[in-house]
Amino acid sequence: MVFSLKSRIWLTVFSIVVMFTFFTLFYFPAQQRKLLLKNYNTEVQNLANTVALGVNIALTEQNFEGIETAMKFVKDDSRLQFVSMVEYDTVWGNDHHNFQVKKTMLKTFPKNQHPAPNIQSNNSIIVKRGMFNTAVMSGDILLAFTTKEIIESQRKIRITSLIVSGIVLLIGILFGLLLARKVSVPVLALRDAANRVGDGDLSQKVKIKSGDEIGQLGKAFNNMVADLLKARVALDENNQALSASNARLNNTLRELKSAQVQLIQSEKMASLGELTAGIAHEIQNPLNFVNNFSELNTELIDEMKIELDAGNNKEAISIAENIKDNQDKITHHGKRADAIVKGMLHHSRSSTGQKELTDINALADEYLRLSYHGLRAKDKAFNSNFKTNFDKSLSSENGKINIISQDIGRVLLNLYNNAFYSVMEKSKVPHSDSNRAPKGEVDYEPTVSVSTKKINNNVEIKIKDNGMGISKKVIDKMYQPFFTTKPTGQGTGLGLSLSYDIIKSHGGEIKIETKEGEYAEFIIELPC
Amino acid sequence: MGNKKTIIYKEPERSIVIKFSMVACLLVMSIIVKCQVETLTIICNSNGAPATMKFTELRSVMKGERQRWNSGAKVVIALMKTSTTVGKNTAQVIYNMSGDALLKYWLGQTYQGNAHAPKFFNTKSELEEYVAENPGAIGVIDPPPANNEVKIVSVDGKTQFIL
Numbered sequence: 013m014v015f016s017l018k019s020r021i022w023l024t025v026f027s028i029v030v031m032f033t034f035f036t037l038f039y040f041p042a043q044q045r046k047l048l049l050k051n052y053n054t055e056v057q058n059l060a061n062t063v064a065l066g067v068n069i070a071l072t073e074q075n076f077e078g079i080e081t082a083m084k085f086v087k088d089d090s091r092l093q094f095v096s097m098v099e100y101d102t103v104w105g106n107d108h109h110n111f112q113v114k115k116t117m118l119k120t121f122p123k124n125q126h127p128a129p130n131i132q133s134n135n136s137i138i139v140k141r142g143m144f145n146t147a148v149m150s151g152d153i154l155l156a157f158t159t160k161e162i163i164e165s166q167r168k169i170r171i172t173s174l175i176v177s178g179i180v181l182l183i184g185i186l187f188g189l190l191l192a193r194k195v196s197v198p199v200l201a202l203r204d205a206a207n208r209v210g211d212g213d214l215s216q217k218v219k220i221k222s223g224d225e226i227g228q229l230g231k232a233f234n235n236m237v238a239d240l241l242k243a244r245v246a247l248d249e250n251n252q253a254l255s256a257s258n259a260r261l262n263n264t265l266r267e268l269k270s271a272q273v274q275l276i277q278s279e280k281m282a283s284l285g286e287l288t289a290g291i292a293h294e295i296q297n298p299l300n301f302v303n304n305f306s307e308l309n310t311e312l313i314d315e316m317k318i319e320l321d322a323g324n325n326k327e328a329i330s331i332a333e334n335i336k337d338n339q340d341k342i343t344h345h346g347k348r349a350d351a352i353v354k355g356m357l358h359h360s361r362s363s364t365g366q367k368e369l370t371d372i373n374a375l376a377d378e379y380l381r382l383s384y385h386g387l388r389a390k391d392k393a394f395n396s397n398f399k400t401n402f403d404k405s406l407s408s409e410n411g412k413i414n415i416i417s418q419d420i421g422r423v424l425l426n427l428y429n430n431a432f433y434s435v436m437e438k439s440k441v442p443h444s445d446s447n448r449a450p451k452g453e454v455d456y457e458p459t460v461s462v463s464t465k466k467i468n469n470n471v472e473i474k475i476k477d478n479g480m481g482i483s484k485k486v487i488d489k490m491y492q493p494f495f496t497t498k499p500t501g502q503g504t505g506l507g508l509s510l511s512y513d514i515i516k517s518h519g520g521e522i523k524i525e526t527k528e529g530e531y532a533e534f535i536i537e538l539p540c
Numbered sequence: 541m542g543n544k545k546t547i548i549y550k551e552p553e554r555s556i557v558i559k560f561s562m563v564a565c566l567l568v569m570s571i572i573v574k575c576q577v578e579t580l581t582i583i584c585n586s587n588g589a590p591a592t593m594k595f596t597e598l599r600s601v602m603k604g605e606r607q608r609w610n611s612g613a614k615v616v617i618a619l620m621k622t623s624t625t626v627g628k629n630t631a632q633v634i635y636n637m638s639g640d641a642l643l644k645y646w647l648g649q650t651y652q653g654n655a656h657a658p659k660f661f662n663t664k665s666e667l668e669e670y671v672a673e674n675p676g677a678i679g680v681i682d683p684p685p686a687n688n689e690v691k692i693v694s695v696d697g698k699t700q701f702i703l
Contacts, residue, residue, distance in 0.1 A: 071643055074621045076650050076657030083651060097651055119651045148640045 018196035022188045029184025037177040041169045048169075052162055057140040059086055060155035063095060064142030067153060071146040086155065087121065093137050093156040094125035100151045118151065127154065135159065198226045202233055214241040275494070275504050292389060295352050298345035305338040305345075312338070369412040370420070372471055372538075373402035376462050379421050383428035384460075387436075396435050401463040406471060413471050413540050419514045420538075426507040427475045427534050431460040433498070434479025434532060469540050470520075476533035482526045490524075580626070580633055580701040581683035582693040583668065588613035588676030592694040601678060602634050603645075604655025613676030617658035618667050620680070626664070630680045633701050 015023070063086060066079030086095050097118040104111045115129040131154065133139045142153040198218065205216040216237055218230040316331040380398055387394050405411045435458030458478065465472045482490065489495045491512045496505035515522045519539050526532040582598065588609045593601070600606045607615050620627035622639025631642040646657045661667040664681050671677040672689035683700055685692060692699050 067647065070647055070650070070657070074623075074643060074660035076646060079647065079650050080657065083653065087653060095651075097647075119648050121652055123652065148643050 016196070017199055018192045021192040021195050025184060025188030025191055029181055029188065032184065033177045033181045036180055037173050041166075041173040044169050045166050048162060048165055052157070052159075053138060053140070056138050056155055056157045057142070059089075059157075060095075060140040060142035060153050062142070063155060064144040064153040067097070067144040068146055071144070071148040083121070089157070091157040091161050093158050094120055094122065094127055094154070095156070096120040096125075096127055096129075096154040098129045098152040098154055099149050115151075127156065129154075131156070138162075194222075195226065198222075198230060202230060205233065205237075209237055209240070214244055272493070272506075275506055276510070295349050298348040298352070301345035302342050302349070305342045309335045309338045309342070365416060367414045367416050370415050370417040371407050371412055372415070372420075372473065373404070373407045373464055375417055375421055376400070376402070376424055376464060376473060379424040380428055380460075380462055383425055383432060387429070387432050391436075394432070394436050395439075396432055396458040396460055399459060399461040401461065403463075403465045406464055406466055411466065413538060415518060415538060416514075420518070423511040423514050423536070424473070424475070426511050427536075428460065428462075430507065431475055431477035431479065431532070431534075432458075434481075435460060435477050436479075438479045466540070467537075470537045471540060473536040473538070474533055475536075476531060478531045480532075481528040481530050482524065482532050483528050487524060487526070578629060578702060579683055580629055580680055581685065581699060582678065582680055582695055583671055583685050583690040584678040584693050585616075585671055585673075585675050586689065586691055587611065588615070589678045589693055591691065592697070595696050598693070598695050599634060602658075602680075604649050604657075607655060609676055611676075616656075616674050616677040618670050618674075618677055618679035619658045619660050620664070620667060621660045621662055624662070626680070626682045627660070629682075634680060 059082075063079070063082045066076075066082035069078040070076045083095070086092055097120075099116045099118045101114045101116065102111050103114050117127070117129050120127065131139055136159055137156045138159055139154060139156045142155065144151060144153065198221070201218050205218050208216045214237055217234050220227045220230045220234070312331045312335045316328045316335065319325075319327040319331060377400055380400065384396070384398055403411075406413070439456060439458050460475070460477045463474045463476075465474075486497060490508050492505075493509040494505035495509075496503035496507075512522055515536060515538070521537045523535045523537075524532065525535065582593075588611055589601075590610065597606075601615055602617060604615075604617070609615060619630055622628055622631055622642055628639050631637050631639050635642050635645065637645060649655045650657045659670060661670065665686065667679050667681055668685055668687035668690055671679045672687050678693065679690075683692075695701070
């Protein structure tokens with residue numbers, strides 16, 4: 013059972029008041045009754061002694077003023093029941109060896125009272141004895157006072173105690189309620205205000221009505237809430253600033269993403285351009301054949317017409333056979349061009365993102381040639397050897413690996429382009445530059461080599477060039493997006509970054525082994 | 541032994557005369573003293589007590605049974621202490637009691653509130669002076685009174701009580 017603060021204060025005060033009331037109602041009246049009785053006994057005893065002294069003086073000094081005064085004092089007292097004089101006589105036995113004290117009630121006032129000489133106090137009277145002993149006689153003064161006055165006094169004390177107790181109880185209850193209210197109201201107000209502050213309402217303030225600890229607590233609470241409000245305002249301002257900053261950052265991010273998309277698109281377009289150049293070169297060759305043989309056939313047909321007109325059928329037949337051979341060649345080269353166009357169309361289609369079993373050797377070879385011819389198409393001065401060393405087992409039906417061929421093709425194309433760019437750059441370096449062209453490389457032959465190899469459950473593709481190599485500083489950053497060592501406009505800086513992401517998305521690894529100024533070898537490992 | 545008898549024997553007449561003379565003197569003296577002590581006189585203040593009273597009337601006054609004079613003055617009794625001869629005689633003659641009985645009597649009267657106790661004195665002069673100064677006062681002394689301001693009360697026609 014949980015008591016509230018108000019109840020506890022009230023109960024405490026009530027307990028104290030009840031205890032005090034108990035003392036007022038029972039203990040103090042009892043003490044007062046005892047004191048009253050004691051004083052009354054003492055008073056009666058003193059009066060008895062006074063009367064006895066008066067008797068003593070009267071009988072010894074023969075001065076009755078004392079006894080007269082004492083008796084007048086006693087008689088005038090309304091509490092007097094009786095005052096008696098008892099005379100003691102010594103009565104000897106016949107043998108004069110034993111004696112008895114005979115008590116005789118000599119005088120009693122008022123006369124109508126006839127108390128026994130040995131009367132004792134009881135509930136209705138208090139009897140006290142005062143001894144006198146003179147040569148004339150000896151005895152006691154018996155003074156009896158009624159207890160009515162004491163009983164009446166006790167009754168008054170009880171009534172007074174009851175009234176005082178009631179007043180004390182009432183005042184105590186009122187005081188307890190007031191105190192409980194005085195203490196609990198501000199505390200409860202503090203609690204409610206604290207709850208509302210806890211709910212987020214920082215406009216709460218408690219009214220401070222006192223300078224005591226509760227008032228100080230209220231003041232501290234108000235200060236705390238004010239500080240909280242200030243902190244919240246500052247926090248809100250900071251939040252607003254952060255929101256604005258976030259909005260700006262989001263905007264910037266959107267712009268960056270847009271730029272990234274555009275750059276990726278640019279990279280794709282660049283790749284496509286290179287592909288297109290390579291493809292164009294590939295198509296140009298058969299087309300040249302087609303054109304040449306077509307022109308040749310046209311000329312042969314003209315010659316055949318002349319021979320036919322001349323009646324030289326043998327010659328005409330011979331020319332017709334040449335025309336047929338040429339036509340076969342045209343067909344052959346037309347199919348070749350058709351295959352190239354189909355391949356181009358295949359590459360130009362958007363990636364489905366679906367893995368498919370792919371001949372990695374064919375893919376590597378195809379993109380190597382596309383890269384080479386693309387570069388050659390763009391720059392007639394470009395020239396480089398390229399070598400392939402493929403693991404033939406990977407070309408078998410069981411050797412195909414499950415990849416997204418378009419994505420891996422892009423990776424290979426990017427690496428080939430970089431390799432050809434590197435060897436081309438190196439070939440441009442003057443031979444006298446000992447730093448960039450070590451001795452023995454005067455007859456520099458730019459070469460890009462590609463090899464594949466199945467190692468356990470992985471396929472390893474190595475693309476090596478004997479170009480410029482890659483410095484350590486560049487290695488640390490080359491996979492970062494937009495990082496490029498190429499001049500502005502020649503590279504987007506996304507090639508290696510995208511390549512890294514594609515290889516990772518295939519669950520593979522891409523590594524670099526290089527020696528600056530001598531070679532660079534990218535090693536791709538793909539799971540089978 | 542023989543010498544003693546001789547001496548007694550030698551002076552018998554003179555010894556008897558001396559003894560006789562001494563006894564006679566003592567008798568005379570005791571008679572004289574007795575005549576002086578055993579005479580009491582009642583004195584009173586000039587205001588209050590009558591000049592003559594009967595003995596019964598006197599006893600009634602002296603025992604406190606009558607507390608006012610005819611003049612209305614309050615009766616005030618003055619007595620010699622019972623330790624004095626006059627006091628004892630007064631108790632015996634007036635009250636017909638011993639001294640102690642007199643005291644007990646007045647103690648009883650005072651106790652009951654029946655009457656005011658007498659004023660007891662050690663000397664005659666004090667008593668006379670008290671009587672002279674207090675109206676209604678009456679006292680008992682051995683005659684003659686030395687204070688002229690008090691008057692003698694005649695009881696049954698006599699100014700003195702002779703025991």
